[in-house]
Amino acid sequence: MHTLEHSxxxxxxxxxxxxxxxxxxxxxxxxxxxxxxxxxxxxxxxLADRLHPWRMSEQSFQTLLATAxxxxxxxxxxxxxxxxxxxxxxxxERFAESxxxxxxxxVVLVQRLARADMQPGEPPCDERPVARRLR
Numbered sequence: 001m002h003t004l005e006h007s008x009x010x011x012x013x014x015x016x017x018x019x020x021x022x023x024x025x026x027x028x029x030x031x032x033x034x035x036x037x038x039x040x041x042x043x044x045x046x047l048a049d050r051l052h053p054w055r056m057s058e059q060s061f062q063t064l065l066a067t068a069x070x071x072x073x074x075x076x077x078x079x080x081x082x083x084x085x086x087x088x089x090x091x092x093e094r095f096a097e098s099x100x101x102x103x104x105x106x107v108v109l110v111q112r113l114a115r116a117d118m119q120p121g122e123p124p125c126d127e128r129p130v131a132r133r134l135r
Contacts, residue, residue: 012045016056020063026070029077035064035084042088054095054102060088061109071121078118085113 019038021027028034042060045051067073068082089109096106 009048009050012041012048012050016041016045016051020059023081024063024067024070026067026073026077029074032080035080038063039084039087054092057088057091057095058105058109061085061092064088065113065116068118069116071119073121075120082116082118089113 016038019034019041023034023038039060042051042056046053046056064081064085068078068085070078092102092106092109096103
């Protein structure tokens with residue numbers, strides 16, 4: 001079984017944050033495996049006690065939902081992020097079941113997802129009709 005070197009373990013949170021930034025900014029929208037890698041690196045960082053599991057799951061959910069709602073990003077990328085947002089939310093639900101004081105925070109996140117408005121974005125300037133560009 002492959003084990004991570006100590007220096008690699010120390011860098012897990014940094015790597016997880018960088019993947020989150022790439023997701024949030026839509027830097028590689030044609031690479032949906034990036035989302036799975038982000039969630040897996042976060043899980044590994046928690047197992048190595050480098051990140052708090054609740055905070056990691058909450059931040060992962062927030063990143064995925066914010067990306068899904070960002071109308072400036074490609075539609076397919078937004079949908080990929082929305083489709084994966086349930087994974088950290090399910091983890092948060094397990095935490096909230098074992099720690100009742102976390103339940104209110106969990107409910108707020110569930111409500112944010114329920115109220116998510118997935119409107120399509122504006123087409124790029126060069127795809128708008130000429131009359132709309134002149135406004």
